[in-house]
Structure formats: C-alpha cells, structure tokens
Amino acid sequence: MPWRDGTGPPWWHGKMKGCGYRLTVPRHAILDVLSQTKEHLSAEDIYLAVHKVYPAIGLTTVYRTLELLVQTGMVFKFDFGDGRARYELSEGPQSIGHHHHLVCTGCGRIIDYTDFIDEEIELLRKTEKGLSKKYNFKITNHLIQFHGLCGKCN
Amino acid sequence: MPWRDGTGPPWWHGKMKGCGYRLTVPRHAILDVLSQTKEHLSAEDIYLAVHKVYPAIGLTTVYRTLELLVQTGMVFKFDFGDGRARYELSEGPQSIGHHHHLVCTGCGRIIDYTDFIDEEIELLRKTEKGLSKKYNFKITNHLIQFHGLCGKCN
DNA sequence: ACTTTAATTGAAAATGATTATCATTAACAA
DNA sequence: TTGTTAATGATAATCATTTTCAATTAAAGT
Numbered sequence: 237m238p239w240r241d242g243t244g245p246p247w248w249h250g251k252m253k254g255c256g257y258r259l260t261v262p263r264h265a266i267l268d269v270l271s272q273t274k275e276h277l278s279a280e281d282i283y284l285a286v287h288k289v290y291p292a293i294g295l296t297t298v299y300r301t302l303e304l305l306v307q308t309g310m311v312f313k314f315d316f317g318d319g320r321a322r323y324e325l326s327e328g329p330q331s332i333g334h335h336h337h338l339v340c341t342g343c344g345r346i347i348d349y350t351d352f353i354d355e356e357i358e359l360l361r362k363t364e365k366g367l368s369k370k371y372n373f374k375i376t377n378h379l380i381q382f383h384g385l386c387g388k389c390n
Numbered sequence: 391m392p393w394r395d396g397t398g399p400p401w402w403h404g405k406m407k408g409c410g411y412r413l414t415v416p417r418h419a420i421l422d423v424l425s426q427t428k429e430h431l432s433a434e435d436i437y438l439a440v441h442k443v444y445p446a447i448g449l450t451t452v453y454r455t456l457e458l459l460v461q462t463g464m465v466f467k468f469d470f471g472d473g474r475a476r477y478e479l480s481e482g483p484q485s486i487g488h489h490h491h492l493v494c495t496g497c498g499r500i501i502d503y504t505d506f507i508d509e510e511i512e513l514l515r516k517t518e519k520g521l522s523k524k525y526n527f528k529i530t531n532h533l534i535q536f537h538g539l540c541g542k543c544n
Numbered sequence: 545a546c547t548t549t550a551a552t553t554g555a556a557a558a559t560g561a562t563t564a565t566c567a568t569t570a571a572c573a574a
Numbered sequence: 575t576t577g578t579t580a581a582t583g584a585t586a587a588t589c590a591t592t593t594t595c596a597a598t599t600a601a602a603g604t
Contacts, residue, residue, distance in 0.1 A: 243466060247404060258446045265482055276421050294462040313470040313471075315471075317467075317469070336393055337524060338529075340527070341530070345518070347525055347527065349521060349524075349525070351517070351520055351524065352513070352516065352520060355516075356513060356514055356517070359506070359510060359513050362506065362509075363505070363506045363510070363536075364529065364536065366506060367492060367505060367536060368496045370480060370503075370504070370505065370543035371492060371538050371540070372540070372544075373492050373494070373501065373503055373538055373539070373541065374535070374538045374539045374544045375492075375536045375537070375538040376495070376537055376538040376539070377536070377537040377538065378534070378535065378536050378537065379533065379534070379535040379536075379537065380532070380533065380534050381533040381534050382517075382518065382521060382527070382531070382533075383529070383530055383531040383532065383533065384527055384528045384530045384531065385527070385528045385530070386525070386526070386527050387525070387526035387527065390526075390528045
C-alpha cells in the first residue's frame, strides 16, 4: 500500500491508530477509493473499485469497514431513496468540503451544492444551540437534502 | 368506513378522486391510521394497525398504497437509518404541520421539532430560489435532520 | 339495480441490500 | 520471531420491499 504522495503516511493513519484500529490493507484500499472520487459511491461501487486492485478483498469487509468509518466520523452515510446507501469521506485533504445534495426524484441524479452555505451554517449553528438546550440533545451531525426534478427531467 | 366527523367525506376524498384513483377500503383504512397518529410509523406498523380492523388487508397493499400516497405528495417518506422507512401524513386537518426531526443515534428515538421554523423557512425559500435557477432544478420538497444523542443516551 | 371493465387486491414467491457465522489470516506489541 | 487478538472472507441468513398473477371490486354506463 503506497503512501499517497510519498512524503509520509496518509492523513487517516493517525485517526485510525488513535481510535485503536489496525491499519490493514483492505482499510487502506477502501479509504484510497473514497479519497480519490467525488462520486457518491455505494458499498458495491467501492467493492468493485477495490476489487480491481485487490481481488481478494470481499464485499463483507467493505461493509464492515464502512460501518467503522461511519462510527468514527470519517465517512458520512447517505440515503438518497434508491434502496442502497452511499458513502462520502467527511473531511481531509481530498474531501470536497461541507456541502449538501439535490436529489432528482426522476432519474436519481445527485447534485452537490455549496451555495448559501454561510447563511445556512449560521442558521444551523443557532438552531443546533437552541435544540441542544431545549431537548437536551447533543447534535453531532446534520442532514439537508432538496428533492425535485433536475434539468433533464422537467 | 366512517366519515371522520360525520359532516362529510374525509378530506382526502377529493385528492384521491382528483388524481384518478379509486377510493377503496384499504386506502381509507391506511389514511385513517396515518391521520390518527403522531408517531412515525413503518409500513409494518401501519399494516398491524390496519389489520386490527380489517384483517383481510395485506402488507403488500400497505406498501403499494404508501407508495401511491408518497407519489401524490399526501405522505412523506423518511429514512431514520434503522433500515425501515417511516411515513407521515404531509398535510390536512390532522397533520402536525411543518416540522423536522432529531434522530438519536444511540436509541433511535425521533423527536419532532418546529423551532426556528420561520427563519428556516426564509433561508430555505432563498436557497430553493437560488438553487432552482442555478441548477435548473425544480424543488418539490426538502429534508432536514439533526443526528446526535438524546437526553437518555448522553 | 345489473353489467362491464379495468384498477386494485392479496398470497406467495422473488429480490436485493445488508448482516451474522465461523474458521482462517494477519497486524503489531512484546 | 512469536503470541495474542482483531480483522478478514466465503457462505449462509436476514429482512424490508417488490414482483407475479389469479381473484376481487369500484364505479361508469346501461
């Protein structure tokens, strides 16, 4: 498993070790795939991509690793309504940054957007603060999606 | 199938007929269940509730009817991450009104909230307008969820 | 009210994503 | 290098949701 740029260990190295997890070949491979795409990959998409380089890695391991990464907050899991979950790296040098999704209910296309993020962040901050206090609810994450029809479908 | 208050047909009567759908007993029963709860019911929850009154109504019909209601916009379908979809009446006399959800990742509890809705609506309106134009995307619906730990779980 | 006709239904089987099992393998601390 | 234990992968199991298809029924027209 090569380092990403030859100058040192991948950025997730510390994160994994810090959480007490072993750095295995499958985990490297899966994180590599996630960090080198801007797509919204399903578990099987990731399995197929990983499989090209390491045919021995099984789908089960992909699912297990993804769950682990979601638990540790390194990966976000999304449901776009088509019956299979999608995964995105949540942060790090290769990630796209904070964004949300437009989901086309016609063709299933997903559009990332970052517009109005500043105002949105401000409202979210205020909302999170208020809700945390009112409901004694510790917020760790939020999800925003707009559903509708994309250019091709309307 | 009784009218809801004895003064006329249920509010959804016109909606169904208007869309060219037949008013059948199963559809009445399912809409009745949805309009008489504030819970976030799964398809099986609805099936069980309906089954008490009409044991002949099958789970398949519940799924089919829910899909129909989602398509026509009478019902919202949610995914709270536990592998089964939840359904809520989207409008009408009995509905709770516009709200969003706090999802506890510890115990799965769902809390409805309506706080900050005005400011949120304003931002959403602006965002929807901007996104519609920029991406030529016709927005029909939006989804907002906060994930975290509820009072019992933290 | 009775017929007609296509929409709707329900039981059973199929699907498909995800998870559990369990013997084998490999990471890494000592 | 070795021992301990987490991690893996092939297979089978699970479980929500769909599909199939023959039987039923809403409702429009007699």
